[in-house]
Amino acid sequence: xxxxxxxxxxxxxxxxxxxxxxxxxxxxxxxxxxxxxxxxxxxxxxxxxxxxxxxxxxxxxxxxxxxxxxxxxxxxxxxxxxxxxxxxxxxxxxxxxxxxxxxxxxxxxxxxxx
Amino acid sequence: xxxxxxxxxxxxxxxxxxxxxxxxxxxxxxxxxxxxxxxxxxxxxxxxxxxxxxxxxxxxxxxxxxxxxxxxxxxxxxxxxxxxxxxxxxxxxxxxxxxxxxxxxxxxxxxxxxx
Numbered sequence: 001x002x003x004x005x006x007x008x009x010x011x012x013x014x015x016x017x018x019x020x021x022x023x024x025x026x027x028x029x030x031x032x033x034x035x036x037x038x039x040x041x042x043x044x045x046x047x048x049x050x051x052x053x054x055x056x057x058x059x060x061x062x063x064x065x066x067x068x069x070x071x072x073x074x075x076x077x078x079x080x081x082x083x084x085x086x087x088x089x090x091x092x093x094x095x096x097x098x099x100x101x102x103x104x105x106x107x108x109x110x111x112x113x114x
Numbered sequence: 115x116x117x118x119x120x121x122x123x124x125x126x127x128x129x130x131x132x133x134x135x136x137x138x139x140x141x142x143x144x145x146x147x148x149x150x151x152x153x154x155x156x157x158x159x160x161x162x163x164x165x166x167x168x169x170x171x172x173x174x175x176x177x178x179x180x181x182x183x184x185x186x187x188x189x190x191x192x193x194x195x196x197x198x199x200x201x202x203x204x205x206x207x208x209x210x211x212x213x214x215x216x217x218x219x220x221x222x223x224x225x226x227x228x229x
Contacts, residue, residue: 033216042118042205042219043159050214058216090159094215103209103217105159 002027006091006106013081014114021076021109023091031094032074033103036060036087043090049074081113116141116208120220127196128228134181135191135223137206143167145211148182148189153203153222162204165189193225201227 004025013019025032033048035058045058049068063085065077074093078085091106118139127133139148150162165173165182172180177197181190193200206220 031215035217040221042221043207043217044219045214045216048214048216056214058214088157092159092217102161102164103215108157108159110157 002104004091004093004104004106006089006109008109009107010110012112012114015082016080019078019081019111021078021089021091021111023074023076023106024072025074025091025093025104026072027093027095027104028071029093029095029104030071032068033058033092033094034064034066034074034076035090035092036085037090037108038087046076046089081111083113085111086113087111116143116210116218118206118208118218118220120206120223122223123221124224124226126226126228129196129198131196132192132194133196133225135193135204135206135225137189137191137220139187139189139206139208139218141187141208141210143210147209147211148180149207149209149217150178150180150191151205151207151219152200153205154199154201159205163191196227198227198229201225 007022030051034046035043037043047066049055089109092103094103146167148165152160163175177194203222205222207217
């Protein structure tokens with residue numbers, strides 16, 4: 001089954017404690033992206049990756065890091081989380097080789113930073 | 115930069131009725147895609163319908179259809195014969211064809227179907 005998986009699905013942490021949210025897709029997609037969703041703001045892109053070892057900032061990258069060492073994985077790293085990073089996070093992927101016009105979303109990760 | 119505007123924060127409609135959700139966008143691109151995503155209480159983002167900007171014909175998926183007006187930069191979603199399972203947050207989104215193919219989302223419309 002084609003899917004994007006994220007772990008953990010729920011996380012409560014404290015300010016300053018480093019954390020990683022994993023994202024994995026089994027569709028061999030080149031393009032992957034992270035979004036955060038906040039009430040009244042819709043979803044906003046944090047970082048994206050066009051392929052292995054190719055990453056770039058989205059609209060709200062401050063406080064986040066990413067890496068793309070393998071095609072299937074695109075982890076989101078919060079080195080020193082702060083309460084304003086409390087949000088719902090989505091990973092997404094897209095097949096650019098086939099120019100398919102669909103992005104597939106993971107199930108979301110609800111993060112609370114105390 | 116692209117912007118997407120959904121001017122209806124909340125809507126409600128009786129079951130079996132038809133409802134239309136509005137979306138306008140702003141872009142200087144000529145080739146792009148437009149989408150409607152549904153987010154039920156489970157929080158999953160579910161693609162409802164897509165439209166390629168170069169196609170004049172409006173997209174249709176079962177009870178869901180769009181009214182795409184490229185010159186007016188308008189992209190509304192019509193849900194016919196609404197069902198209780200249609201209750202969800204609906205997001206309009208824009209994606210350009212090249213480069214960073216991020217989705218630019220509107221702020222969403224919360225739709226409630228009343229039994």
